[in-house]
Amino acid sequence: xxxxxxxxxxxxxxxxxxxxxxxxxxxxxxxxxxxxxxxxxxxxxxxxxxxxxxxxxxxxxxxxxxxxxxxxxxxxxxxxxxxxxxxxxxxxxxxxxxxxxxxxxxxxxxxxxxxxxxxxxxxxxxxxxxxxxxxxxxxxxxxxxxxxxxxxxxxxxxxxxxxxxxxxxxxxxxxxxxxxxxxxxxxxxxxxxxxxxxxxxxxxxxxxxxxxxxxxxxxxxxxxxxxxxxxxxxxxxxxxxxxxxxxxxxxxxxxxxxxxxxxxxxxxxxxxxxxxxxxxxxxxxxxxxxxxxxxxxxxxxxxxxxxxxxxxxxxxxxxxxxxxxxxxxxxxxxxxxxxxxxxxxxxxxxxxxxxxxxxxxxxxxxxxxxxxxxxxxxxxxxxxxxxxxxxxxxxxxxxxxxxxxxxxxxxxxxxxxxxxxxxxxxxxxxxxxxxxxxxxxxxxxxxxxxxxxxxxxx
Numbered sequence: 001x002x003x004x005x006x007x008x009x010x011x012x013x014x015x016x017x018x019x020x021x022x023x024x025x026x027x028x029x030x031x032x033x034x035x036x037x038x039x040x041x042x043x044x045x046x047x048x049x050x051x052x053x054x055x056x057x058x059x060x061x062x063x064x065x066x067x068x069x070x071x072x073x074x075x076x077x078x079x080x081x082x083x084x085x086x087x088x089x090x091x092x093x094x095x096x097x098x099x100x101x102x103x104x105x106x107x108x109x110x111x112x113x114x115x116x117x118x119x120x121x122x123x124x125x126x127x128x129x130x131x132x133x134x135x136x137x138x139x140x141x142x143x144x145x146x147x148x149x150x151x152x153x154x155x156x157x158x159x160x161x162x163x164x165x166x167x168x169x170x171x172x173x174x175x176x177x178x179x180x181x182x183x184x185x186x187x188x189x190x191x192x193x194x195x196x197x198x199x200x201x202x203x204x205x206x207x208x209x210x211x212x213x214x215x216x217x218x219x220x221x222x223x224x225x226x227x228x229x230x231x232x233x234x235x236x237x238x239x240x241x242x243x244x245x246x247x248x249x250x251x252x253x254x255x256x257x258x259x260x261x262x263x264x265x266x267x268x269x270x271x272x273x274x275x276x277x278x279x280x281x282x283x284x285x286x287x288x289x290x291x292x293x294x295x296x297x298x299x300x301x302x303x304x305x306x307x308x309x310x311x312x313x314x315x316x317x318x319x320x321x322x323x324x325x326x327x328x329x330x331x332x333x334x335x336x337x338x339x340x341x342x343x344x345x346x347x348x349x350x351x352x353x354x355x356x357x358x359x360x361x362x363x364x365x366x367x368x369x370x371x372x373x374x375x376x377x378x379x380x381x382x383x384x385x386x387x388x389x390x391x392x393x394x395x396x397x398x399x400x401x402x403x404x405x406x407x408x409x410x411x412x413x414x415x416x417x418x419x420x421x422x423x424x425x426x427x428x429x430x431x432x433x434x435x436x437x438x439x440x441x442x443x444x445x446x447x448x449x450x451x452x453x454x455x456x457x458x
Contacts, residue, residue, distance in 0.1 A: 047163035060132030066405025100131025119146035137187035144358025157197030206271035211301030215262025239358035327400030
């Protein structure tokens with residue numbers, strides 16, 4: 001490996017890089033963590049890894065929740081956190097060029113003085129990196145109106161498994177020359193290449209925003225409010241709901257009083273020059289459904305949005321607590337929420353639900369007490385399996401924005417036919433013939449291609 005690249009094999013240094021925030025089925029410590037600071041250093045690492053046939057797990061801030069950045073046996077963890085420069089902001093073109101370690105919130109802070117924003121805003125936007133967002137095609141609260149990461153990425157700089165550098169996409173909003181390799185790379189979870197540069201499209205900061213909090217007696221009636229807003233032909237920038245269990249957790253952690261105000265919360269934000277007019281329509285619709293509606297002031301609105309972003313809680317997922325990421329057609333939202341509540345009762349597990357209600361992406365979290373042992377784990381697994389099956393039966397997907405990672409491989413074949421999985425394996429083989437790029441993630445392997453590991457001092 002190039003001598004200039006910063007690395008460590010010390011146990012205390014590598015241990016924090018062994019996992020992300022997703023459930024761990026088999027905790028493995030990486031052999032080495034490398035912190036490149038340039039594209040050339042990333043290329044040098046990949047050439048070395050390719051020569052020695054060593055697995056490479058690329059990583060941003062480690063905020064993923066599907067195990068996409070979990071270490072694998074004898075692997076190199078390639079941490080891109082130090083490649084964190086904003087290289088260019090072209091205001092008139094509404095484009096920015098960034099390194100993968102740039103934090104989502106930092107990019108927004110940099111472009112805000114120009115009246116612009118980077119639209120994707122995952123709940124972890126204060127910590128998650130643009131490269132990590134690209135890896136999982138992250139969404140966020142604003143995705144109902146502005147789309148997910150793929151909708152804001154114009155081009156990528158990518159180091160391939162053999163260390164070569166390619167540039168995909170374009171600098172313009174339109175461009176259809178050749179196959180869409182940029183779209184292929186977004187959401188590929190580091191299995192096809194290492195993203196070392198991202199050209200993103202920026203959007204206008206809205207001239208005005210209005211936030212509406214509507215409390216309902218239960219989650220089903222709140223979910224019905226989502227359909228009513230759509231029927232009124234209002235397109236909010238944010239439309240989230242939180243169930244009663246989530247409100248209770250937030251109250252306990254943050255000292256709020258949300259659970260006293262209702263059994264479920266529908267949180268809606270309109271934006272743009274018509275924000276007030278749209279908010280008036282939303283308020284009337286939700287009041288007509290029996291919601292207790294308040295048009296919050298700026299400070300209270302910011303507090304509610306911040307609480308929503310922390311609604312998963314501060315703890316990471318583990319074998320006793322698993323947060324899911326299914327999506328269903330919006331027309332099946334109410335039906336699916338009812339199924340979740342029924343299966344939680346049937347399997348005697350606890351449940352709380354938050355959702356990007358505007359696009360049907362739900363985040364149910366199932367958990368059991370740590371003292372319930374093997375029997376409790378069996379019930380938790382059964383509930384998780386049933387929740388995924390139910391989402392697919394509703395015409396949904398096993399993951400809306402968190403990615404398959406390592407943990408959800410068990411369910412991918414439920415959604416995708418074998419011919420599709422085989423085609424994806426073929427694509428993986430073209431980009432990564434030695435299977436060294438994040439092996440065992442995103443798609444089920446056809447076989448163990450990576451068989452050779454060598455000591456790090458070779």
